[in-house]
Amino acid sequence: MAAFALSNYDLRHLRIFLAVVEHGGVSAAAYRLGASLSTVSRDLSALEKRIGIQLCRRGRSGFSLTPQGEDVHRAAIRLFSELQSFEQTIQSTRQTLGGxxxxxxxxxxxxxxxxxxxAALAQMHRVFPDMLINVSVHTDPMIDVQVRERRIDVGVTGQPEWLAPLEYKPAFFEQHRLYMSRQSPYLKATRAALASSQSGKEASVPYISRDYRTDVFQEFERRYDLQVAGRGSNLESILAAVLAGVGCALLPVHFVKSAETDGLVEIPTPHTPLRVQFYFVYRRDATNRRAIVALLDRFGG
Known part of the structure; x- marks a missing residue:
């Protein structure tokens, strides 16, 4: 039998395999990775075909590793641990105040x-004037994954996934209130329905749901009979739906102020405003720790 030699494709497929095991199935892994179910399933099958071993059982009975799959899983963990150690060594060797x-x-x-x-980025620039600082915008569920995969050094998230390799530090609170268009045909009924903690169950309230799901949002939504009239993946799309009169939505107070629109009216409820806790998230074994410390120091971290 010919010797087995790893390729870049093998490494990518092994990372998919580790994600599938970590999240307990193909569907959950696809969601966390931001990939399609078919892509993750295809990559997993390609890995099994490549090494000639059935790694897992998946179907209606659920997901489980085969005995051979357990061996490969342990070996893959060791492999990426060694790769990580190598990368850290290289990073430490070449690291300067730049980068x-x-x-x-x-x-x-x-x-x-x-x-x-x-202000935190400004402080970092003062400490590391030669460092290239990149800021990128992501959907909230992907922040933790991006940090875990070392695509970003530090993430700011209001929806922590509490992944094992990561460290989470409280950063700040964001205040949210419920808003609706002044021109919405549902404004009067919505105000009446949400006027007390009891009356919200008496009439359905048209509501714009966010892909960004926090415990605070979900607790608020459980209190009332909210009928999902639309969904949005970012604040701009939700604001557009609210201004169009589709329904009400929870929006950050600072965002509504910056939008400079008089087309919105706040809908007071006994349970608003809401305070959403945001966190800094970074790897415990982060190689760029000096820069991370400089960022967290601004927040007393």
């Missing part, structure tokens, strides 16, 4: 005056 630093945020966090992100 690059990648910060990942969700939309409109940087413009939140309570976040202090701009």
């Amino acid at each position: 690059g630093f990648n910060l990942g945020v969700i939309d409109n966090v940087v413009t939140n005056p309570d976040a202090g992100v701009v």
